[in-house]
Amino acid sequence: MLNQEFYDNALKTLQQLSPEIQEYQFPHLRLFTDGDEFYQKLWQMIDESKTYCWILTYAMDKSLAANITLYKLINAQQRGVNVVLFVDDLQGHYNNKLTKLFQSYGGVFLNLNPLSAFKIYGQEFFRRHHEKMAVADHKAIFGTSNIESHYGGVKWGKQTFHDINTYTEGRHLSYNLQKHFMYLASLYKIQLNPHKPTPNEDLLYTFNAFPPYYEFFKTHPPFNRQIQTQIIESIKNAKDNIKIVQAYYYSVRIFEKYLREAMDRGVKVEIITADKRDQPVYRYAFNRILFQGVIHRNLKVYEFPEQLLHMKGYVFDNNQLFYGSFNNDRWSWKLNHEFNILTEDENEIKMFMDIYNETKLRTRQIDYKKTGTPLRWIKMKFWEWFIYQSEILMSKNQGYHPNKYKYNNLLNTWDDGIGNYF
Template sequence: MPARNRWRPLFFRGVDLVSGNCLRLLQSGTEFFPALIAAIDAAQHEVHLETYIFNTDPSAEAVQAALIRAAQRGVRVRLLIDGVGSRQLPTAWRDALSAAGVRVLVYRPIIAGWLSNPRNLRRLHRKLAVIDARIAVIGGMNLIDDFEPVRFAQPRLDFSVEVQGPLLARIHASVRHLWQLVALTQLRTGEQAHWAEPSWPTDGHVRAAFVVRDNFAHRREIERAYLAALALARDEIILASAYFLPGHRFRQLLRRAAARGVRVQLLVQGHTDHPFYQSASRALYRDLLAAGVEIYEYRASELHAKAAVIDRHWATVGSSNLDPFSLLVAREANIVVEDAGFASTLEQRLQQAIGQAIPLDAADWQRRPRLQRMLSWLAYGLIRLMVGIAGFGRWA
């Protein structure tokens, strides 16, 4: 079966491919920030930016300055930040943006006692910019410098995708809908009008889909796209996930793929900002390694990527980790791509990272001290319990 026909079952329930796009892969802040700032500086009508973290560092400050410049020359600028991820954004920064004319909304602002309410775990985890409804930047990168808050010798490993083409119609509709929804819930009047009409060049050739996870009509689409791709894999699966804690069905498909001769490579964090979460993830490694899945811990810097390549033809880059909070709770956005050229570029970048990572040995993992195994399974069980109590959905 031709590769294109084989992948068509992946795109269902509205997650279908759109042809004619131009895509550019952006790795880490050295490529992401210049591309984002250049697009904002070229904006003539509208800039819409969503982020989980808006940090206070030189890289983020450069984006803030570009937003202010755009607003001062008459561009409509909208900034949507998360109430938890950007809770430390200084009032002075927000005031400077507002004074220049930037409209700022906070997704689910935190309130006293927010940690005691599991519903407050529903966060805006999308990282997405749309400029003039002609160009979008989507991926896993927050507005934070590659070397913050921990300085490694190499920059944080993460990816975004610059998109031009007819897919902008769906991306723009999504950001417009979310902005209007947040404005409505916060009784912000006057935020409904004055949106640009999507337009794009017509010389693209890449087929891609814009896939979101929300709490309404698209609750499982990112997860389903992954599961369908894993089931169809014939030769190779490469997964990079900053936080790896998928459900039983996902892990079963990885084991089945390895059993039928597919090479499965999993790139995970070596250094972590959440040791408890990493301990829970490590509870899963023993069975995966025994099934033939290759697992690599990336320690050259912080791994923050959420990306995959399957059979050198199917690829995804986005904000969604392979864990219950991304797959069941947060608002996420991924690009799914059916294109050998794009998949090849992403695979090359991921293989470079795998070459720098530490491979885990199946025999050594079988001999892990019992106390370490018990602590990992305790952490895993507590996360399962928390997900179950919160009632976010089925995760096993």
């Protein structure tokens, strides 16, 4: 016999929580490339934040867009929001007056891996925090844009880069990105105060209960190489095709080994890369040289000749998407802190592939006969020598300083057995 009182109370509770059900159980998701939309979404998140707003960026300048971001963070802090801003020190060219004002109101500001004119230690100098993400309450932005004018569009920037970003409303992504902030803070012995879910949030939310379904991966070499391990596993398991968009491609032997093996067994590989790049290391290198280690009948390489391509992602067999801050170059594979997301959600993969295919329409296949001037060859050889010397420096363990980070925190549950490949 039905307990009418129980069901009456359940219906009443459901009606009271209905706004939160929409908010937490059926998340909104959008992938986009427009730089102005990146700032619009970021500022909207900051302005609407009620409990916390945490931002991590690899680069930040003194541009109007960056200063507006700081002013909005200050305003959020003034109205009682828990605000955190992490910026990698190498590319931290922000407005010092505004960051000090931000801290004076109680905001947590941190230069990640700070440089010192008198203490430059090999690997530690190169070990940059390359992640880019922002979380505010149940909202999140994750992708490839930094808080600089180069990443804005017509209104808020210079349209220098062609990026991809994800905006979501729903607690699964924001909750796990928040965990990454806490992980980084622990390396610098900083205590963050995370948002504690209310009983209603706990009731309405469980991990991976609703799409999109995410797995989260980070890398902090040499202790943690989850991203590298996942890329290799996905290549090994690929059966039909692999599609890659990577601006900063550079020869990584272990990656090229498994990619060649995949092509030998019939997997078709397609790579979109940049025709021109902002980094001096790559500026004078031809794609026909960068890709000479993987030339194969089952490989097609396209170069993007317009803006500076800045997208980073892998699609395996049209049913697995792996994307984030990770570049397919030696710095990401060997040194940088990176963060990627893996999903098999059909809707998100379709949105990513729509952007991928639109980008591909603006490319051309690389010319393996392309030659350059003698001066360009000299510059290219110089940067090859620089990479070789920096790798020697990178490979020496004397650069590690146990007092700099709490290294015991690196060997945690995120690690998934890096010894198999590295």
